[in-house]
Amino acid sequence: MHNLKFINVMILFLASVITDGFVFSDTNWPSWRGPNGNSVSSSKSLPTKWSDKENIAWKTPIVGDGASSPCIWGDSVFLTAQDGEKLLALKFDFKTGKNLWSKELSTGETIRDPLRGKPGDQRRRQKFHKLHNLASPSPVTNGKNVIFLFGNGDLACSNFDGVVLWKKNLQKDQGVFTIWWGYANSPIIHENLVICTVMQDSLEDLEGEKAQSFLIAYDIVSGKEVWKTPRKTIAKAESCDSYTTPIYHKAENQVQIIIMGGNQLDAYNPNNGKQLWKKEGLNGGRTITGPTILQNQVFTTQGMRGPLVAINLDKSSGLPTSNKTTWEYTKNTPDSCCPVGTDGLIFIVSDNGFAQCLDANNGSCYWNERLGGDFKSSPLACNGKIYFTNLEGVCTIVEASKTFTLVAKNSLGEGVIASPAVSNDHLFIRTRKSLICIGNSFAN
Numbered sequence: 001m002h003n004l005k006f007i008n009v010m011i012l013f014l015a016s017v018i019t020d021g022f023v024f025s026d027t028n029w030p031s032w033r034g035p036n037g038n039s040v041s042s043s044k045s046l047p048t049k050w051s052d053k054e055n056i057a058w059k060t061p062i063v064g065d066g067a068s069s070p071c072i073w074g075d076s077v078f079l080t081a082q083d084g085e086k087l088l089a090l091k092f093d094f095k096t097g098k099n100l101w102s103k104e105l106s107t108g109e110t111i112r113d114p115l116r117g118k119p120g121d122q123r124r125r126q127k128f129h130k131l132h133n134l135a136s137p138s139p140v141t142n143g144k145n146v147i148f149l150f151g152n153g154d155l156a157c158s159n160f161d162g163v164v165l166w167k168k169n170l171q172k173d174q175g176v177f178t179i180w181w182g183y184a185n186s187p188i189i190h191e192n193l194v195i196c197t198v199m200q201d202s203l204e205d206l207e208g209e210k211a212q213s214f215l216i217a218y219d220i221v222s223g224k225e226v227w228k229t230p231r232k233t234i235a236k237a238e239s240c241d242s243y244t245t246p247i248y249h250k251a252e253n254q255v256q257i258i259i260m261g262g263n264q265l266d267a268y269n270p271n272n273g274k275q276l277w278k279k280e281g282l283n284g285g286r287t288i289t290g291p292t293i294l295q296n297q298v299f300t301t302q303g304m305r306g307p308l309v310a311i312n313l314d315k316s317s318g319l320p321t322s323n324k325t326t327w328e329y330t331k332n333t334p335d336s337c338c339p340v341g342t343d344g345l346i347f348i349v350s351d352n353g354f355a356q357c358l359d360a361n362n363g364s365c366y367w368n369e370r371l372g373g374d375f376k377s378s379p380l381a382c383n384g385k386i387y388f389t390n391l392e393g394v395c396t397i398v399e400a401s402k403t404f405t406l407v408a409k410n411s412l413g414e415g416v417i418a419s420p421a422v423s424n425d426h427l428f429i430r431t432r433k434s435l436i437c438i439g440n441s442f443a444n
Helices: 002-014 120-124 170-174
Strands: 056-061 071-073 076-083 086-093 099-107 145-149 154-159 164-169 188-190 193-198 214-219 225-230 247-250 255-261 264-268 275-279 292-294 297-301 308-312 327-329 340-342 345-349 354-359 365-370 380-382 385-389 394-399 406-411 421-423 426-430 434-438
Touching: 071 421, 076 145, 086 154, 099 154, 099 164, 154 193, 164 170, 170 193, 170 214, 188 255, 247 292, 292 340, 308 345, 340 380
Parallel strands: none
Antiparallel strands: 056 434, 071 076, 076 086, 086 099, 145 154, 154 164, 188 193, 193 214, 214 225, 247 255, 255 264, 264 275, 292 297, 297 308, 308 327, 340 345, 345 354, 354 365, 380 385, 385 394, 394 406, 421 426, 426 434
């Protein structure tokens, strides 16, 4: 009897831990875009109807602003915010929304200039687009540690009680950021490693000191640098920039992280940083929308609303099966919102609100509909439905099918730029003012 009890406990434990970057449970949302970085939830009862007063479990005001998304583990919800020049790490209670602690991890200035490019020596420092600030990278957790990263390069690891275990600054250690519109890449965790990416203007066409794009991994316990890999591309100036986050792909024989930016898609071994393959020539410009994985295909949009491309990966090795893209799609592609895939279909939404459903195998378009409003938040796939949330906080839910079928339209009455999170059949949305948990109220 005791052995059976022990086995049951172990099964529950193993169902909630990260192995090779993957979470085998729908109760945790440990990083930006969820357990596998693809904005897909396995929840079976996610709400489809709500308003600013209906079906809200709780709503908690947030001090300051930010574009980061929440990460969730057990009873803990973590977020970042910028209040003036204060850079904050926040923890909320899952069931009540109570702000359990707020830690000022550092300070930083959000430099903004008119949106007229970056002449001369302005390219030797970053400035920020009006839609985001230093609290754009999303936190990530492994159930024990939480990693917070900010746009000024401040990187910190804390425990769930808010005790900071180590801190460092990427700019101080690795060089001043030259990214044009403000560092926003979210960190990821692989086993005992915290992995960050910096993809920025190389300054190769300017005289003087150059800048390097790179991946860097730190030991999650000590904060010690474990490996660093330069990310070399042939892109120039602003085209070098990428605001995307690596995603995991688990082939039969290896785990890899896949990155888009600098007119290039490539993959790396997360254990040692070795580049495994690269696909050049995906020209478009600076890249905001990140890649997504559906089975053994990777889908990514070339920067500046370039074509959406599909690349087939070998089931065993994870390497591309061809030097050519499998297909390309060019109409109303997103500049900011990541694609999401489910049941052999790919769903995208352009920044000006055109949502589309494509066949994952050949790129043919089944439907193209104008949803209304402008979009920056990436869509979510859950239980046969797709959730699209626009900048005004209106979420349009449609069936994840070849026929356009509207399920519901819901408004929160507050602006939204962050991507959603899901845990225990509840939807978490960070607005410009609040953190909102949508779903049934929790029993006392």
